[in-house]
Amino acid sequence: MDISRRIARSRPLATTAMHGRVDAMKARGEDVIDFSIAISHFQAPAPVLDAVREGLRLPSLPYTSVAGDADIRARLAAKVINDNRIPASSAEILVTNGCKQALYQALYVLADPGDAVIIFKPHWPAYVATCKLLELQPVLLDLPDEFTDAVLESLPPARILILNNPHNPTGAVCREAELDRIAAWLKRHGAHAIVDESYEKLIFDGVHVSLAARPDWRELGIVTLFSASQSYAMMGWRAGFAVAPAHVVAAMETLQGPITAAAPMLIQLALAAAVESDDPTAMLDNYRQRRDLVLGLVREVPWMTMRCPASGPYLWADITRLTMDSVGFSERLLSEHAVAVMPGDALGVPGHIRIGYISDDVATLRRGVQAIIAFGNGW
Template sequence: MTTQTPQAHILSQRVVELHESQTLEMAAKARQLKAQGFDVINLTLGEPDFNTPEYIKEAAKKAIDENFSFYTPVPAILELREAIAAKLRRDNQLDVKAENIVVSTGAKQSLINTILALINPGDEVIVFAPYWVSYIPMIQLAQGKAVIVEGKIENGFKVNPQDLQNAITPKTKAVIYSSPSNPTGTVYSKEELKAFADILAPYENIYIIADEIYEYITFERNYWSIGAFENVKNRTITVNGFSKSFAMTGWRVGYIAAPKVIADACTKIQGQFTSATCSIAQKAALAAITGDISFTQEMKKAYLRRRDLVLDLLKDTPTIKTYVPQGAFYLFPDVSYYFGKSDGKTTIRNAYDLCMYLLNEAYVALVDGEGFGAKNCIRISFAAADEKLVEGVKRMKEALNRLK
């Protein structure tokens, strides 16, 4: 007679210790309730609610009709890499060529490729918090150690340069941040990035991973890339993609611009994992990056209007501590006022409890801040129609008012 092996003994330790993405977890819970017939307003996922522009879809259809359906070079077709490099030279002042570009199956793969290419067991990676939920698990998969440097809500969640300086040790191998930030919408200015660059420049073994996936969704200032600074350009990996800027989340196309030695390493890794991303999606991405970006500008206007709408709807609720996001499509308020409060049935101990309470009582799906490195906060995505935002905030306020 054999006994069943416990799950922990079947699976590798890296999988056992790996957490599910909190954003995907809450989205799944929202879908379950919706499938049961409840009118759930889902404000969890970081996904544009716009359709991919027609000219991009037409390029994909043309590629299919022309049988562009065979393997391509692992880092992508040359035309796409050249177009991305041209965009980065023109718009971001990055000194790159096609050989510095690796296109992957989404910016998420671009990030894990980069982290696996750089990080050895025991290496430290400084992470600006609040951070995107997948940074820490990716570092863990590479057997590195995440060192958290926190930005406070009072400062728009921006990291203080001195705190970055204080976090550097002989084991520091990389620094990773996003601007605009997921989950906060924080955007670092040219002057702020220069302060970081000047701190990191003397450390020749420290690399910068700049996640710029929300680049086109900035509201209040010109965008700047840290890789444009001469003193760190040879140690900066810029990560970007097409999901947010061109409403192409399901197409799964992301890319890095990196020093050639790192680009070659990422190509080597990708060659063993997935090889090149979808050939049809590459042609769609080529059309996107060489085409008219007026669609993107219209999306940005809609997000700005929605940001202001949500802030206005919440302004009479001082128990929700807010700030003004400068980019992306998220608000990340502090909701710690409600910890310890109860409606007589449910007691709120933390942000996760509050999100579950709002899901079950108001049918509004949000994401708690624990996985983003900010346990007092929740993430509200305003990538949703105006009427859903109005109704969602109305339901939230009614449910919150029952907590005493």
């Protein structure tokens, strides 16, 4: 049977493909350490579990409007007002089945085939893959150390700029002055911004500020994406939402209707409970200790450079002094040492690897990192 031209030239996401390979190995009984993805060893917050239990006691869990239950949207609007200083109404909230759906729908309604979309590398692979599915033109640029006026004015014309803040995989967090410059650039050039703030709660150093935390965010055309996956250790719940001007939300709702309709009501209840729960202090403290453990283990490794990330569940390692073939490095590491990492090629930057350090126990984390070091020393 023939398949469409659009999908025939597409490939599965490298991140999900690697995780799938590891799952298949584990299913065969193989002992594999999976650093290719970040799956928290923490459980979802207690208020989330309580909300689900209470939801299961309701007489029914109804269909909701495609954009989400009215009360849930109001609660999410209160969250972004109080936490993110985004002056949004419930009409500017769209509940989605995870952040990927919100990204797809935002790109679909803001751009037409052939439009340019600026993406900074290293990047979350879904940004590029989604652009290609929609026949948009991803423009890949190096993530700058700082968004200065000079950096911004050097950017090519584009319909949309995608900003990941906090950033996956480097852990960089934009300062407020940088966001002011980006907002000014958007205004001068008439471009839109899609801002992925999925890691907003995983901040070790500095302060997270939303690009849309300004009175003119609607005029600037800023769409902000949120996810419960990492910030609330809810990876398998597929709970996310978008904040966008009301007419953009309406357009995204029109698209979502025939695809999935509303997110499940039980997940909506869980999402609202998550964003209303306390900040994940214990989880963040644990992640910081793990981050520092890995940094200590690799500090004297001559062929690896790993900066201390200000946020996030990943460590980004430069192995160019050893090899530019990070795909080959990752493949051999998996086959010879049963340790999975994500090659930087998947995120647009060869010669690097990404390590998710929040899964399993600390002993397994240490064993896996030591295996990486031993493998590289013998490369």
